[in-house]
Each structure stands twice: as C-alpha cells, then as structure tokens.
Amino acid sequence: xxxxxxxxSLAAIGGIQLDKxxxxxPFYRSSQEIRRTFYIxxxxxxxxxxxxxxxxxxxxxxxxxxxxxxGAYIMLPKNxxxxxxxxxxxxxxxxxxxxxCGRLHKxxxxxxxxxIRFIHLENQSPFRRTQxxxxxxxxxxxxxxxxxxxxxxxxxxSYLLILANYLIVGLLFYAWKxxxxxxxxxxxxxxxxxxxxxxxxxxxxxxxxxxxxxxTKKLFKxxxxxxxxxxxxxx
Numbered sequence: 001x002x003x004x005x006x007x008x009s010l011a012a013i014g015g016i017q018l019d020k021x022x023x024x025x026p027f028y029r030s031s032q033e034i035r036r037t038f039y040i041x042x043x044x045x046x047x048x049x050x051x052x053x054x055x056x057x058x059x060x061x062x063x064x065x066x067x068x069x070x071g072a073y074i075m076l077p078k079n080x081x082x083x084x085x086x087x088x089x090x091x092x093x094x095x096x097x098x099x100x101c102g103r104l105h106k107x108x109x110x111x112x113x114x115x116i117r118f119i120h121l122e123n124q125s126p127f128r129r130t131q132x133x134x135x136x137x138x139x140x141x142x143x144x145x146x147x148x149x150x151x152x153x154x155x156x157x158s159y160l161l162i163l164a165n166y167l168i169v170g171l172l173f174y175a176w177k178x179x180x181x182x183x184x185x186x187x188x189x190x191x192x193x194x195x196x197x198x199x200x201x202x203x204x205x206x207x208x209x210x211x212x213x214x215x216t217k218k219l220f221k222x223x224x225x226x227x228x229x230x231x232x233x234x235x
Contacts, residue, residue, distance in 0.1 A: 011108030015116030071097025095145030
C-alpha cells in the first residue's frame with residue numbers, strides 16, 4: 001500500500017509469484033511477449049527474430065515496469081478501480097487479467113516489485129492443456145479467451161492473423177505427416193493423432209470466431225463436448 005501512496009503515477013502493482021515449494025514461477029514481462037507465443041512457426045532463430053521484430057518488447061522507464069500483471073495478485077487504489085472497472089464478464093476463464101491490465105495501463109503505470117511475493121496454488125482445472133506437443137501447445141479454453149483478449153485490445157486484424165496462422169499450420173501439419181508416411185511406405189493416414197487433435201481444437205476456435213469478430217457480448221465458455229483437452233487426455 002505504501003508503494004501506491006508514494007507514487008501517484010502507479011495504477012496497479014504486482015509481485016513475484018511462488019509455487020507451493022516457494023520457488024519463483026515464470027511469468028511474462030509484457031503483452032508483446034505473450035502475443036509472440038500464440039504463433040506457431042518452425043523452431044529456430046529466424047522465426048524467433050521475425051516475431052520479435054513484428055512484436056517488439058515495449059521500452060519502459062524502469063526494469064520493474066510492465067503492461068501486464070499476474071492476475072493472481074494485483075493491488076490498485078479504489079479510484080483506479082472505479083475508472084477502469086472490473087473484469088470483463090465475457091471471459092469465463094483465462095485472459096481476463098490481460099484485458100483488465102490493458103485498461104489499467106491506460107490510467108497509469110503497472111509495476112512488479114521483487115520484495116512483494118505471494119504463493120500461487122494452481123488447481124487442476126478441467127480446462128488445462130493435455131497431450132502437449134510443439135503444435136498442440138494450448139488448451140482450447142485458454143486460447144478462446146486469449147484470442148478474445150487479442151480481439152478486444154488489438155483489433156480484428158490481429159485476431160484474424162492468428163487464425164490464419166493456425167489454418168495454414170493445420171494444412172501443412174497434415175501435408176508433412178502425409179509426406180513422411182508416404183516416403184516410409186506406410187499408410188498415408190498412419191499416426192495422425194497430433195494432427196487430429198490440432199484440427200479438433202481449431203474447429204472449436206472457429207465456433208467462436210464470428211462472436212469474437214463482431215464483439216458479441218456473451219460468456220466465451222467452452223462446453224464439455226468441445227473440451228478437447230479433457231476428452232482426449234488419456235489417448
């Protein structure tokens with residue numbers, strides 16, 4: 001509280017989150033860093049550097065300044081809350097803290113402080129990702145929420161660019177496996193598990209696409225029959 005009182009330019013502050021063993025948990029330092037993780041490209045320096053050029057890290061006045069805070073711990077003055085409002089009710093789970101920080105950052109600075117530490121006990125949500133691979137890196141509910149945040153904060157074009165990336169990756173992913181199987185004289189459709197999971201997840205994302213594009217006010221919640229991570233977690 002004293003930090004907020006001593007610097008009126010601060011809209012909100014956060015701390016370093018720890019796991020149950022009191023070890024520091026990794027976190028993103030800026031919204032641009034998060035945006036880069038949404039794109040699926042072949043691994044390597046070329047694409048890493050390309051994404052950094054497209055989404056460069058913002059320059060802040062101090063090293064502890066940021067434009068996002070970990071949602072598990074955000075402290076802010078009452079007048080800032082009144083100006084920014086609370087969480088957006090369109091978000092069911094995930095992404096609501098990112099969208100909120102976007103509004104908070106328009107009011108003032110956001111900063112982490114190393115001497116503020118808190119333990120974050122993560123529960124095993126049924127929406128957590130399973131069957132993780134390089135391409136299947138996100139959970140369906142998390143990405144529905146993340147893409148909703150992208151649409152709200154960065155616009156339709158930024159949202160469509162990510163969807164286009166996923167559509168192209170989906171086609172290339174199938175074509176690559178088809179080619180590998182053919183070269184090895186196997187059935188062209190052999191061992192397509194990862195490709196199938198990615199396509200199923202993409203279909204769920206597309207179900208929300210019209211509502212996301214037009215900014216429909218509703219709860220963006222993935223239903224049980226579309227929770228691919230849960231349905232295929234033991235496959």
